[in-house]
Amino acid sequence: MNNTKGIIVVVSGPSGSGKGTIVSELIKNEQYALSISATTRKPRLGEEEGIHYFFKSKEEFMDMIEKRELVEWAEFCDNYYGTPKFYVESKMNEGKDVILEIEVQGALQVKKLYPEAVLIFIVPPSLKELKNRLINRGTESSEIIEKRLRRALEELEFINDYDYLVINDCIEQAVMDINTIIKAEHLKVNKRMSLIEKFKEE
Numbered sequence: 742m743n744n745t746k747g748i749i750v751v752v753s754g755p756s757g758s759g760k761g762t763i764v765s766e767l768i769k770n771e772q773y774a775l776s777i778s779a780t781t782r783k784p785r786l787g788e789e790e791g792i793h794y795f796f797k798s799k800e801e802f803m804d805m806i807e808k809r810e811l812v813e814w815a816e817f818c819d820n821y822y823g824t825p826k827f828y829v830e831s832k833m834n835e836g837k838d839v840i841l842e843i844e845v846q847g848a849l850q851v852k853k854l855y856p857e858a859v860l861i862f863i864v865p866p867s868l869k870e871l872k873n874r875l876i877n878r879g880t881e882s883s884e885i886i887e888k889r890l891r892r893a894l895e896e897l898e899f900i901n902d903y904d905y906l907v908i909n910d911c912i913e914q915a916v917m918d919i920n921t922i923i924k925a926e927h928l929k930v931n932k933r934m935s936l937i938e939k940f941k942e943e
């Protein structure tokens with residue numbers, strides 16, 4: 742499609758917002774590459790090493806921080822999560838748009854390091870719906886669900902630091918919205934200066 746550098750697309754939203762499903766739909770498009778995070782969280786049933794996460798001990802994770810191997814990292818509900826730098830940089834250089842599915846603190850660190858990154862926040866239609874989704878998912882205990890709901894409200898406080906809000910009422914629509922956002926980012930003048938130079942030359 743193009744031979745320019747890809748962009749970073751950060752997708753955040755509360756647990757149960759459906760961002761995982763949206764992201765798995767998005768990455769069917771070969772223009773996108775999904776960054777795989779490192780985490781100290783234990784794998785959930787069906788999660789695989791190197792596909793869903795790189796599962797690390799706390800010591801291994803701290804070692805990655807020390808060696809500056811992470812673009813960003815954060816503590817979320819008693820576990821550490823971080824984005825390995827190597828993959829993000831190499832995929833961007835290949836021209837792919839790299840999707841980071843990360844929480845708010847990490848998103849803000851990414852924006853500082855890469856000011857051109859696009860930050861998208863996904864929410865379900867209501868808090869009630871969010872609670873239902875978390876309960877129906879059945880992957881967490883009620884104590885962890887409560888913790889994640891509290892965290893969801895805290896995360897909403899940072900909505901103004903994001904560039905776009907997508908309401909996930911319908912997955913197809915949310916995926917379409919995100920594709921539109923990414924397309925529009927690529928059409929921004931500052932991403933197309935080389936085309937203008939070419940236009941003048943020919």
Ligand code: 5GP
Nearest residue numbers: 778779814815817822823824842843844847
């Ligand atoms: P989960 O345990 O449900 O897989 O993820 C918990 C939260 O951590 C989610 O909001 C998810 O987006 C976020 N997360 C996953 N990977 C990373 C990462 O590399 N960095 C940061 N900051 N957050 C992450």
